[in-house]
Amino acid sequence: MNSTLLRTTALRSALRASAPTAATRAGLAGTTFVRGKATLPDLPYDYGALEPSISGAIMELHHKNHHNTYVTSFNTFSEQIAEAKAKEDITAQIALQPLLNFHGGGHVNHTLFWENLAPTAQGGGEPPSGALAKAINDSYGSLDAFQTKFNAALAGVQGSGWAWLVQDTQTGSVGIKTYANQDPVVGQFRPILGIDAWEHAYYLQYQNRKAEYFKAIWNVINWKAAEKRFQ
Amino acid sequence: MSAPTYTLPPLPYAYDALEPHISAQIMELHHSKHHQTYITNLNAALKTQAEAVHASDITTQVSLQQGIRFNAGGHINHSLFWQNLAPASSGDAKSSAAPQLVKQIKATWGDEDKFRDAFKTALLGIQGSGWGWLVKVETGNEQRLTIVTTKDQDPVVGKGEVPIFGVDMWEHAYYLQYLNGKAAYVENIWNVINWKTAEDRYLGTRADAFKLLKASI
Numbered sequence: 001m002n003s004t005l006l007r008t009t010a011l012r013s014a015l016r017a018s019a020p021t022a023a024t025r026a027g028l029a030g031t032t033f034v035r036g037k038a039t040l041p042d043l044p045y046d047y048g049a050l051e052p053s054i055s056g057a058i059m060e061l062h063h064k065n066h067h068n069t070y071v072t073s074f075n076t077f078s079e080q081i082a083e084a085k086a087k088e089d090i091t092a093q094i095a096l097q098p099l100l101n102f103h104g105g106g107h108v109n110h111t112l113f114w115e116n117l118a119p120t121a122q123g124g125g126e127p128p129s130g131a132l133a134k135a136i137n138d139s140y141g142s143l144d145a146f147q148t149k150f151n152a153a154l155a156g157v158q159g160s161g162w163a164w165l166v167q168d169t170q171t172g173s174v175g176i177k178t179y180a181n182q183d184p185v186v187g188q189f190r191p192i193l194g195i196d197a198w199e200h201a202y203y204l205q206y207q208n209r210k211a212e213y214f215k216a217i218w219n220v221i222n223w224k225a226a227e228k229r230f231q
Numbered sequence: 232m233s234a235p236t237y238t239l240p241p242l243p244y245a246y247d248a249l250e251p252h253i254s255a256q257i258m259e260l261h262h263s264k265h266h267q268t269y270i271t272n273l274n275a276a277l278k279t280q281a282e283a284v285h286a287s288d289i290t291t292q293v294s295l296q297q298g299i300r301f302n303a304g305g306h307i308n309h310s311l312f313w314q315n316l317a318p319a320s321s322g323d324a325k326s327s328a329a330p331q332l333v334k335q336i337k338a339t340w341g342d343e344d345k346f347r348d349a350f351k352t353a354l355l356g357i358q359g360s361g362w363g364w365l366v367k368v369e370t371g372n373e374q375r376l377t378i379v380t381t382k383d384q385d386p387v388v389g390k391g392e393v394p395i396f397g398v399d400m401w402e403h404a405y406y407l408q409y410l411n412g413k414a415a416y417v418e419n420i421w422n423v424i425n426w427k428t429a430e431d432r433y434l435g436t437r438a439d440a441f442k443l444l445k446a447s448i
Contacts, residue, residue, distance in 0.1 A: 061410055158297075158301045158383050158384070159359055159360035159361070159383030159384070159401075160360045182358070182359070199360075199401065199402035199403050199406060203406045207403075208264040
């Protein structure tokens, strides 16, 4: 099952719809809508496979409950927005936008997140190589220096949100950006690697000691997936 | 370069006093760790700010604003929150402890149940971390009640606004007990709302509601 997830590009897999008909692919950025339903992607590893960095209990709740709620809510609001469109109800369409952004963003973010994690036995924590490694070294000096800056960005998230290693589609350079709540990485920047800083991502295991979670998660980062997203 | 140093206010009840609605483990972490961290970070930011003021370093002062807002908000919100909770067995946890407030709630929402439904809907509609508050808004000689939600640790400190009671919707407020079932948390918290505190804040002024913050200096 992991091959399906990894074979697709980040954006396509994030949008992967399970509809049986072909006419279901749509662009990202919320300008068009997938007519088929979004579905919860399988994890490419077992719930317990990221222990001890992330507990099996966290992974199961996070995937089966949190991510799935984003998927079902996204489908609900997608249907509502399609209805509003059919009725030419512009105010209803606008009112639904934040909900689509939040739940669609939650679906996209988590889909990318599962892919950019891996058990240590499957390469989790192995440092990046090739062009991505070079881009990181050029910008940050070393992988260690990059991780220190990334963890500082994670610690600086006020409330719920994510930190991402992104690639600027205009210049090709890499950078670290934080996003509030479930705001997805769209537009000028391409998501390369994301870490979830919502409390549900670590609280059962780390409680208020989030710095320990930010430190431990690098042991299960799948740099191979990140390299595939980097262009 | 002296700046005020805030300290953690003691809880007005034991950590396990809100069980089974909020577990002792949640209360202890929430109070002794989360709330304390906001205070620690606030004090550090205020100290740096005092130094920047002394040094006429305006860029540093401006760059500190968001951190002060976040951490001061965390301190204000949690201080108000502890006071507006009470053990379920206490008479204060019954809405009959707030006759005047309940009268205006009924006048505003029709009845108590409709108000609770509206409050619950507001809480569950929060995207990400935040709070839901019942707020008294005073404009001139008029006053009205309204439900507001705020993001992250933004405090209710607008002109004429008196926070009556708040519910913390950060995941740390319920996750160890309710996991992703936040609707159950939002349902159960009604059992431990301190209506006596709510009545006092409703009848009092904004300065009264925030008095305890001065006491924590």
